[in-house]
Amino acid sequence: MNAVTPIHASLTGLDGFRVEIDSARERADVILDRPPMNTVAMAQRDQLRKVFEALDEDDRVRIIVLRAVGEHFSSGGYIKGFLEASPEHVSKLAWNIAAPARCAKPVIVANRGYTFGVGFEISLACDFRIVSETCQYALPEQKLGQIPGSGGSARLQKIVGITRTKDIVMRSKRISGQQALDWGIATECVPDGELEAATDRLVDELRSFSPIAQRTAKKLLNDTEDSTLAIAIELEGHCYSRLRQSDDFREGVEAFHAKRAPQFTGR
Incomplete structure (x- = not known):
């Protein structure tokens, strides 16, 4: 990328992710960075919402890219955090994770490796899902005696229908990147080494439109x-x-x- 600048100074101390803005390419990258699995903490969800809202108002930015460091996009949420969070806090999870969908600007997500739980849910809230062949989507909450709580089952059902959604949700079934493409979940599926280049191409294509x-x-x-x-x-x-x-x-x-x-x- 070209020279990057940080997000607005009022949004500092981001938990488990960072933001970079490339003004020359009118692009902002929201980068999950909590090795090794990029688990999403409870506080991080609210911060993600605030960042998407800030980027939506940033005149430097035309396109937003959500991506992650490492071989896995995200293994999901920080499990212990669910027991520690108040009911009021938990009730806001879906609103926070829906921030990419509410954002007026196009949002691309680049998924590779494990993209589980809230990682899958926030990806479903994006406009374009570019996946590598290593990508595995899953909503594994049934294994915890729970259901998806951030819009995952609802969004997925809109895309693939009730039969396939029951198969994924009720069996905690994993879906490969290629199967996600075949089922209409993914926009494009590419070899793992080409994920960044495919994302860059889509950014440049979207920038060419009004x-x-x-x-x-x-x-x-x-x-x-x-x-x-x-x-x-x-x-x-x-x-x-x-x-x-x-x-x-x-x-x-x-x-x-x-x-x-x-x-x-x-x-």
């Missing part, structure tokens, strides 16, 4: 996931009409006719 069109598409798709077809089409029409008034749409049309690359500004 920021306002990207934000509109993400919000529309998220908002209409549970709506009827008629409502989804109606909302799509309103969003389309609004974007027709944007500078980026005019630039896109003019660039198309001039056979040149568009210079989008996000307005």
Whole structure:
């Protein structure tokens, strides 16, 4: 990467992860870094939410990448922390882990090795999941006498349906990177040594589009996931009409006719 700068000074002392911003590439990386398995502590979940919210407001950033140091993305949460946390704290877990989905900007996650529990759940909240062939997804909470508590089973069911979700959740079954691709969980599956390059390519591709069109598409798709077809089409029409008034749409049309690359500004 090019020169990187840290996240806003008000978000210091991050627990088990760090943030790097590459202004030249309009990219922010949220990097899980708690060797050897990148377990996610209870306090870390709230910090992750705050970081995603801060990056959403950072004008230097167009694309957010969630990744991890080492051979495993995350083995899941810090198990003992669940017994120590108050019921009120635990009730906020799903809201914190849903931060990538609420973020207006595109969020990519790069998964390799163990991606279990909350590691899988926060990955499901991202827009694009690039996985290596070593990736193993799992929601193993049944082995603890529990169920997923941060949106995992709900998000997964939307993607793969109730039959496959029961197979994964109720049997604590592991899903390989290739199977995740085949089932529509993963966006792309690549050899382990190519994970970073594939992530970089997607960042550059997404940066070539209009920021306002990207934000509109993400919000529309998220908002209409549970709506009827008629409502989804109606909302799509309103969003389309609004974007027709944007500078980026005019630039896109003019660039198309001039056979040149568009210079989008996000307005």
